[in-house]
Amino acid sequence: MREARSRLHYLGGMSSLAVPASAARVASLLPAATEIVFALGAADRLVGVSHECDWPPEARSKPVLTRPRIAAHGTSREIHDAVSTAALSALGVYDVDLAALAELRPDVVLTQDLCDVCAVPFDAVRRALAEVGLEATTVVSLKPTDLKSFWRSLETAAEALGVAARGTELVRELRGRMAAVEARARRLPRRPNVLTIEWLDPVMIGGTWMPELVRLAGGTPLVAQPGAPAPVLDARALAKLSPRPEIVLFKPCGFSLERSLLEIETIARLLEPLDWPACRSGDVFLADGNAYFNRPGPRLVESLEILAACVHGWDFRDYAAKHTASFQRLGVRRGRTAG
Numbered sequence: 001m002r003e004a005r006s007r008l009h010y011l012g013g014m015s016s017l018a019v020p021a022s023a024a025r026v027a028s029l030l031p032a033a034t035e036i037v038f039a040l041g042a043a044d045r046l047v048g049v050s051h052e053c054d055w056p057p058e059a060r061s062k063p064v065l066t067r068p069r070i071a072a073h074g075t076s077r078e079i080h081d082a083v084s085t086a087a088l089s090a091l092g093v094y095d096v097d098l099a100a101l102a103e104l105r106p107d108v109v110l111t112q113d114l115c116d117v118c119a120v121p122f123d124a125v126r127r128a129l130a131e132v133g134l135e136a137t138t139v140v141s142l143k144p145t146d147l148k149s150f151w152r153s154l155e156t157a158a159e160a161l162g163v164a165a166r167g168t169e170l171v172r173e174l175r176g177r178m179a180a181v182e183a184r185a186r187r188l189p190r191r192p193n194v195l196t197i198e199w200l201d202p203v204m205i206g207g208t209w210m211p212e213l214v215r216l217a218g219g220t221p222l223v224a225q226p227g228a229p230a231p232v233l234d235a236r237a238l239a240k241l242s243p244r245p246e247i248v249l250f251k252p253c254g255f256s257l258e259r260s261l262l263e264i265e266t267i268a269r270l271l272e273p274l275d276w277p278a279c280r281s282g283d284v285f286l287a288d289g290n291a292y293f294n295r296p297g298p299r300l301v302e303s304l305e306i307l308a309a310c311v312h313g314w315d316f317r318d319y320a321a322k323h324t325a326s327f328q329r330l331g332v333r334r335g336r337t338a339g
Contacts, residue, residue, distance in 0.1 A: 185218030
């Protein structure tokens with residue numbers, strides 16, 4: 001009975017299920033959702049967040065409702081193996097603080113059911129709510145896989161919080177900024193082949209909305225398809241890529257720029273045997289993959305600006321200056337760092 005009741009309060013995608021008339025108390029277990037709540041002007045309703053919710057800075061002052069079961073340190077391969085093992089276990093990757101959840105008693109919980117590694121999945125949230133007697137709480141599951149569903153997720157969150165009009169306004173504002181980048185890129189004569197990499201070992205290619213961002217930035221995306229999961233390529237597949245990348249952007253999921261720079265030798269070893277134009281020209285970039293690109297919140301617009309600065313540096317030098325602290329040109333050439 002508990003399970004049936006909690007399902008009645010699930011809201012995801014374009015669902016029209018009823019939500020509270022006034023979502024006075026909101027918990028966000030997804031960093032992107034926390035950013036959305038702030039962008040919607042509803043931060044005063046946010047009573048709890050996940051341990052990964054770090055933007056805007058005010059989010060850090062909110063009570064934390066989750067914790068990881070694994071330590072996020074070590075090499076990319078070690079982290080991947082630890083996360084994979086945890087994800088396959090009955091316990092999962094994250095814990096929910098049941099005592100804090102019961103104390104905060106949210107009317108709405110924002111989460112996701114797209115990736116068990118990115119945040120606490122929907123089923124785990126539902127079980128936690130049932131365990132503390134909060135079956136009537138609305139669970140809003142955001143699961144964007146491409147830009148169309150990303151815009152829909154913003155509207156879904158706004159509807160759940162009772163600020164639908166502000167959601168429409170936010171979508172219009174963000175789409176307008178993306179359209180401005182696209183219009184500038186469309187006037188450029190070249191559309192270089194672009195490969196985005198979201199994990200280093202194993203190598204995972206940026207999927208979901210990344211191919212669309214590459215096109216908007218004036219590039220031609222390689223390997224991945226819009227809306228599809230991240231493909232995994234081994235060394236042989238990377239060497240046989242055709243067409244070959246003219247621009248390479250590394251943006252490891254969950255890694256800040258500083259953390260990613262600790263993997264510079266891994267990146268150099270990866271590129272050393274590859275006869276790619278990007279390796280010959282040094283057009284290899286590294287960006288903050290924690291704040292941008294992999295987090296489907298309002299800062300996907302900033303992600304597009306950074307990408308445009310990588311793909312067409314001179315023509316988007318204003319964006320390069322704007323985001324200078326969030327990405328850099330590595331200049332990696334056949335295993336060596338050029339500068």
